[in-house]
Amino acid sequence: MSTFNHRVCPATGLRIHKSAENLIKANAFVAIVFLAVGGLFGLLVALTRWPGVHILPADWFYLSLTAHGLDVLLVWIIFFEMAVMYFASAVLLNSRLAAPRWAWTAFILMLVGAVITNVAVLQGNSSVMFTSYVPMQAAPNFYLGLILFAVGALIGCFVFFGTLVVARDEKTYEGSIPLVTFGAMVAAIIAVFTIASGAIILVPTWLWSLGLIGNIDSLMYKTIWWAMGHSSQQINVAAHVSIWYLVAAVVLGAKPLSEKVSRGAFLLYIFFLQLASAHHLLVDPGISSEWKIFNTSYAMYLAVLGSMIHGMTVPGSIEAAQRARGFTKGLFGWLRNAPWGNPAFSAMFISLITFGFLGGISGVVMGVEQINLIIHNTIYVPGHFHATVVLGTTLAFMAATYLLVPLIFQRELIMKKMAMWQPYIFGLGVTGISVFMMGAGTLGVPRRHWDISGADSIIKFDFPGAAYLMMGLNGMFAILATLGGIMFVLIIVGSLLFGKKTGDEPLKGLTMETATEYGSMEHPKIPGTLVLVGVFFVTFILYYFVNWKYLAEVWPLR
Amino acid sequence: MAITPPPERIWWNLPVARSEIVWIIVAFLWGLVMFSGMVYWHLEGEQNLSNEAYRITPEAYLEKATAMVEQYQVREDAGMPVVHPPPGSDVYLVARLWQWWPIIEFEKGQSYRLHLSSMDWLHGFSLQPVNINLEVHPGYDMVVTITPTDSGEFGVVCNEFCGIGHHQMIGKILVTE
Numbered sequence: 001m002s003t004f005n006h007r008v009c010p011a012t013g014l015r016i017h018k019s020a021e022n023l024i025k026a027n028a029f030v031a032i033v034f035l036a037v038g039g040l041f042g043l044l045v046a047l048t049r050w051p052g053v054h055i056l057p058a059d060w061f062y063l064s065l066t067a068h069g070l071d072v073l074l075v076w077i078i079f080f081e082m083a084v085m086y087f088a089s090a091v092l093l094n095s096r097l098a099a100p101r102w103a104w105t106a107f108i109l110m111l112v113g114a115v116i117t118n119v120a121v122l123q124g125n126s127s128v129m130f131t132s133y134v135p136m137q138a139a140p141n142f143y144l145g146l147i148l149f150a151v152g153a154l155i156g157c158f159v160f161f162g163t164l165v166v167a168r169d170e171k172t173y174e175g176s177i178p179l180v181t182f183g184a185m186v187a188a189i190i191a192v193f194t195i196a197s198g199a200i201i202l203v204p205t206w207l208w209s210l211g212l213i214g215n216i217d218s219l220m221y222k223t224i225w226w227a228m229g230h231s232s233q234q235i236n237v238a239a240h241v242s243i244w245y246l247v248a249a250v251v252l253g254a255k256p257l258s259e260k261v262s263r264g265a266f267l268l269y270i271f272f273l274q275l276a277s278a279h280h281l282l283v284d285p286g287i288s289s290e291w292k293i294f295n296t297s298y299a300m301y302l303a304v305l306g307s308m309i310h311g312m313t314v315p316g317s318i319e320a321a322q323r324a325r326g327f328t329k330g331l332f333g334w335l336r337n338a339p340w341g342n343p344a345f346s347a348m349f350i351s352l353i354t355f356g357f358l359g360g361i362s363g364v365v366m367g368v369e370q371i372n373l374i375i376h377n378t379i380y381v382p383g384h385f386h387a388t389v390v391l392g393t394t395l396a397f398m399a400a401t402y403l404l405v406p407l408i409f410q411r412e413l414i415m416k417k418m419a420m421w422q423p424y425i426f427g428l429g430v431t432g433i434s435v436f437m438m439g440a441g442t443l444g445v446p447r448r449h450w451d452i453s454g455a456d457s458i459i460k461f462d463f464p465g466a467a468y469l470m471m472g473l474n475g476m477f478a479i480l481a482t483l484g485g486i487m488f489v490l491i492i493v494g495s496l497l498f499g500k501k502t503g504d505e506p507l508k509g510l511t512m513e514t515a516t517e518y519g520s521m522e523h524p525k526i527p528g529t530l531v532l533v534g535v536f537f538v539t540f541i542l543y544y545f546v547n548w549k550y551l552a553e554v555w556p557l558r
Numbered sequence: 559m560a561i562t563p564p565p566e567r568i569w570w571n572l573p574v575a576r577s578e579i580v581w582i583i584v585a586f587l588w589g590l591v592m593f594s595g596m597v598y599w600h601l602e603g604e605q606n607l608s609n610e611a612y613r614i615t616p617e618a619y620l621e622k623a624t625a626m627v628e629q630y631q632v633r634e635d636a637g638m639p640v641v642h643p644p645p646g647s648d649v650y651l652v653a654r655l656w657q658w659w660p661i662i663e664f665e666k667g668q669s670y671r672l673h674l675s676s677m678d679w680l681h682g683f684s685l686q687p688v689n690i691n692l693e694v695h696p697g698y699d700m701v702v703t704i705t706p707t708d709s710g711e712f713g714v715v716c717n718e719f720c721g722i723g724h725h726q727m728i729g730k731i732l733v734t735e
Contacts, residue, residue: 012561058722058725059722062719062721062722062724092561127722129719133679133680133718133719135678135679135696136679136680136720136721173563174563175563175564175566175567176563176564176567176568176569177563178559178560178561178562178563178564179560179561179564180560180561217697218680218695218696218697218698219695219697219698222680245560245561246560246561248560249559249560249561250561253559254559254560255559255560256560257575257577257578258572258573258574258575258578259564259565259569259572260569260570260571260572260573260574261574261575261578261582262560263569281693283607283691283692283693284693284695285609285611285674285693285695285698285699285700286609286611286698286700287609288609289600289606289607289609293593293596293597296596297589297592297593297596300589300590300593301588301589301590301592301593302589304585304589305582305585305586305589308581308585309578309581309582309585312577312578312581313578316575316577316578317560364592368592368595368596369596369599370596370599370603370605370606370607372691373605373607373690373691373692374689374690374691375691376682376691376692376693376717377682377684377691377693377717377718378684378689378691378717442689443687443689444684444686444687444689444715446682446684446715446716446717447717448717448718448719448724449715449717449719449724449725450724450725451725452715452725454725454726454728456725456726457725457726457727457728458636458637458638458657458726458728459636459638459661459713459728459729459730460713460728461686461713461715461728461730463686463687464687524575524577526577530577533581537584537588540588541588544592544595548595548599551603551605552603552604552605554605554688554689554690555605555685555688555690555704555705555706555707555708556604556605556704556705556707557604557605557606557607557690557702557703557704557705558604558605558606558607558608558702558703
């Protein structure tokens with residue numbers, strides 16, 4: 001066992017090895033840089049889609065939208081996931097990191113790849129959107145950068161798996177791996193599938209852009225591309241659910257209601273989440289309804305079942321922990337007395353609620369084979385995934401960052417008041433973005449569209465005034481979200497540069513004591529959570545049937 | 559805790575809370591309901607895709623569309639032919655950079671076999687304000703049997719990004735009483 005080059009964390013007693021620590025820092029830092037860049041592109045996109053502002057010309061709009069998708073959906077998230085994986089393996093298992101040189105190689109490949117693709121986009125000949133559907137063609141470097149990035153990420157996954165093996169061999173922990181590490185492992189397994197799909201489709205596409213392959217079928221491309229594109233969002237789900245458990249444990253000392261259920265729910269992700277490629281093909285030609293129904297429902301909604309389970313067990317574990325600490329008053333005394341001033345907790349809880357209510361429900365409903373007819377490619381779709389990927393994943397990653405700053409970077413947060421407000425401002429901004437984009441989508445407003453007024457086209461179509469109003473509100477809330485994003489970057493980068501070194505004193509605001517007695521194991525008292533879950537379930541059912549009703553009103557077709 | 563190893567090595571044997579079991583059963587059953595919903599709609603609902611599609615080259619498709627336009631053109635509007643094909647017939651809509659060609663006139667309450675295919679890149683057929691959205695690929699001839707139930711003028715907005723002129727790509731479908 002390596003005994004050199006590590007320190008003992010004063011808060012957790014865990015051994016933190018220098019090699020893992022540096023890699024976590026590097027990956028998290030680069031992630032945040034790309035979040036800042038991609039976020040600003042997003043603001044430009046939203047301001048252009050605000051009809052009264054319409055800030056960018058068409059070519060710059062499509063360029064910015066391509067860059068926005070790549071930098072936040074791919075680069076920010078995957079870099080941060082690397083940090084999460086190294087943290088969940090090396091730090092939580094008390095181990096050294098396997099093959100740190102390979103991990104640095106992964107880091108450099110990802111960084112070089114991200115830069116190459118960004119340069120290709122900024123050069124202007126690769127405004128093909130994040131999805132880059134063929135036969136529309138980008139510059140060869142656009143695909144090459146993505147391939148390098150993916151190879152790097154794949155190496156990172158294997159460093160993670162290697163670390164699990166090393167920790168087990170060197171007996172750095174007793175028994176099974178912790179739940180958070182288990183969740184990160186699920187994310188890594190899905191990542192391997194994702195990256196393999198990406199290689200299968202992007203390598204030939206790169207060769208095609210170089211003129212070495214004659215033709216790529218558009219339907220085949222779309223099917224396999226989404227085996228990567230949607231699966232990569234499932235990596236995010238597995239990663240951010242793990243972070244929900246992590247934050248609940250670190251901030252409140254919460255433990256899972258039962259290990260079996262939480263882990264079982266993660267296993268459902270491995271088995272069923274990847275079928276979701278079908279969500280993007282529901283109104284495409286030449287695919288049978290049997291295939292669509294089976295895949296779009298993740299085999300009878302078994303992956304949705306996984307998320308619905310986490311949606312109960314995460315708040316349930318928080319409620320149980322709070323009740324054990326004496327907050328037993330009424331149904332929601334535990335929630336009222338939660339540490340709402342701690343940005344790690346508030347960001348995590350907003351992520352949990354909005355991911356379920358906004359992102360989860362809308363995702364399932366628009367993934368219904370027939371309902372997709374009234375939603376496909378409208379701006380409802382970005383409305384949905386801003387709720388899953390920004391409110392769900394990004395906000396959870398922000399919560400994790402608020403923990404990493406003292407634990408890994410060993411700095412105190414600066415501007416604590418601002419940090420306290422940041423998750424609320426960002427959360428409210430993105431909630432507005434999601435809701436108003438979904439609203440405009442139900443009125444038929446297309447996504448990825450520079451000008452819905454049709455001013456330049458020979459034939460006109462007038463969208464209703466409400467659509468314009470909602471696109472304007474979307475722009476206003478995007479400004480609020482950007483403000484929240486800028487606050488985040490300022491707080492984190494400022495803390496890394498100027499925050500007080502934490503040294504070896506125990507940290508304030510982090511309770512690491514395990515909550516012990518809260519009802520018996522078989523009957524934890526979580527009445528508040530049961531009410532929340534009930535409200536969620538009723539909302540889900542109502543929204544589901546309302547959309548069938550909308551569908552029933554459109555022209556019959558078969 | 560979630561960041562420490564579980565109390566027992568074989569976590570599968572750890573107890574499960576009763577509230578969790580109830581929720582798992584409820585959520586599972588809800589999944590079955592939602593799954594059945596799609597199957598039920600194929601039996602009883604009126605908005606389903608038949609998934610009828612053929613491989614075709616852009617040239618062959620354009621030839622069919624041109625023949626249809628020659629046969630059924632009734633007038634011109636905005637420099638574009640307007641066709642009024644008979645109910646039940648095959649109607650070809652061409653998607654290309656950056657127009658929907660031609661303008662089609664349907665009769666309310668009648669069914670038509672509407673064909674969709676692209677001459678170049680992907681396009682999105684978005685019929686507004688009805689809000690029916692279909693993906694249009696090059697090389698595939700997708701057929702949907704469509705029955706307009708409202709009369710008036712409808713827009714066909716492209717909602718799959720197709721390059722710099724994407725936002726100019728608006729077509730028209732007319733429905734007469």
